[in-house]
Amino acid sequence: MELLPFFLLLLIGATAVHSNEPAYPGHGATEAEPTCGLKEEAAAAAAPVPVPERREEFDGGRILDISHYYREDMPAFESAEGTPGFLRLARSMRNGSDIANFSELRLTAHSGTHVDAPGHVFEHYYDAGFDVDTLDLAVLNGPALLVDVPRDSNITADVMESLHIPKGVRRVLFRTLNTDRKLMWKKEFDASYVGFMEDGAHWLIDNTDIQLVGVDYLSVGAYEECIPAHLVFLEKREVILVEALNLEHVTAGIYTLHCLPLRLRGAEGSPARCILIK
Ligand SMILES: *[C@@H]1O[C@H](CO)[C@@H](O)[C@H](O)[C@H]1NC(C)=O
Ligand SMILES: *[C@@H]1O[C@H](CO)[C@@H](O)[C@H](O)[C@H]1NC(C)=O
Numbered sequence: 335m336e337l338l339p340f341f342l343l344l345l346i347g348a349t350a351v352h353s354n355e356p357a358y359p360g361h362g363a364t365e366a367e368p369t370c371g372l373k374e375e376a377a378a379a380a381a382p383v384p385v386p387e388r389r390e391e392f393d394g395g396r397i398l399d400i401s402h403y404y405r406e407d408m409p410a411f412e413s414a415e416g417t418p419g420f421l422r423l424a425r426s427m428r429n430g431s432d433i434a435n436f437s438e439l440r441l442t443a444h445s446g447t448h449v450d451a452p453g454h455v456f457e458h459y460y461d462a463g464f465d466v467d468t469l470d471l472a473v474l475n476g477p478a479l480l481v482d483v484p485r486d487s488n489i490t491a492d493v494m495e496s497l498h499i500p501k502g503v504r505r506v507l508f509r510t511l512n513t514d515r516k517l518m519w520k521k522e523f524d525a526s527y528v529g530f531m532e533d534g535a536h537w538l539i540d541n542t543d544i545q546l547v548g549v550d551y552l553s554v555g556a557y558e559e560c561i562p563a564h565l566v567f568l569e570k571r572e573v574i575l576v577e578a579l580n581l582e583h584v585t586a587g588i589y590t591l592h593c594l595p596l597r598l599r600g601a602e603g604s605p606a607r608c609i610l611i612k
């Protein structure tokens with residue numbers, strides 16, 4: 335299916351672990367003579383290795399992380415394989431020759447919690463450069479409503495109407511049966527996920543002021559109407575789509591949403607870190 339995203343090869347340096355070695359190579363530094371070392375930190379080397387804390391909430395629950403952490407068994411669109419090999423240590427200190435650990439990412443631009451840009455489903459927008467770097471941060475950040483969708487249906491026009499989303503609400507995160515079924519925790523792609531039907535997308539465009547649509551699985555469109563629903567949302571570049579949010583540990587209500595995709599010029603999708611603030 336044409337939604338199949340193109341592959342993105344990202345090279346990023348993993349943060350160096352503080353220990354008795356220099357922390358991070360500066361541009362142009364060679365392995366022979368590390369010049370950027372924070373040698374003062376060497377004294378910390380003898381201390382016991384601390385155990386990192388993994389959190390979904392920060393500051394006593396004021397900040398809620400609604401992004402999925404990347405992992406090999408995170409599902410990918412129309413794949414049974416998950417996200418294997420997304421992170422690889424390309425250069426390693428253990429080898430003796432490198433001054434830092436240095437990881438490489440290999441992901442589709444639509445992996446995990448991510449946004450879609452208009453170029454995702456429209457060739458003319460793709461060619462004109464409507465990539466993720468053109469998405470409006472004023473839409474991606476601001477007051478947002480988290481609503482529960484009735485669990486017995488995809489998001490049709492009738493369902494949209496029944497939600498009674500007030501005029502003036504610009505950002506809505508739709509929690510569905512996908513969250514109850516923990517679909518984002520199943521490695522194998524599940525085409526029976528809940529999403530928008532084409533008429534539900536039309537109803538949203540015609541009857542609400544929503545400019546950001548967030549959902550809890552890999553696509554806003556229900557599988558059988560996946561492309562039609564995307565076309566409705568992105569046709570006039572009116573809506574930003576945020577997909578594969580982790581909404582399992584939050585309650586319905588109003589929050590401040592912050593969603594920050596990477597500035598990937600030319601990419602029609604990007605992983606994004608999304609948080610809610612109470
Ligand atoms: C370690 O060194 C070996 C041999 O040079 C190389 O094949 C391998 O890719 C290196 N691994 C890392 C993680 O740097
Ligand atoms: C990463 O760097 C640390 C030193 O900071 C080193 O002890 C460790 O072996 C490295 N890890 C690997 C897998 O090379």
Ligand SMILES: *[C@@H]1O[C@H](CO)[C@@H](O)[C@H](O)[C@H]1NC(C)=O
Nearest residue numbers: 486487488526528556557558
């Ligand atoms: C939603 O649509 C999918 C097909 O796109 C279907 O498999 C699934 O059963 C539907 N879910 C509900 C709750 O109706």
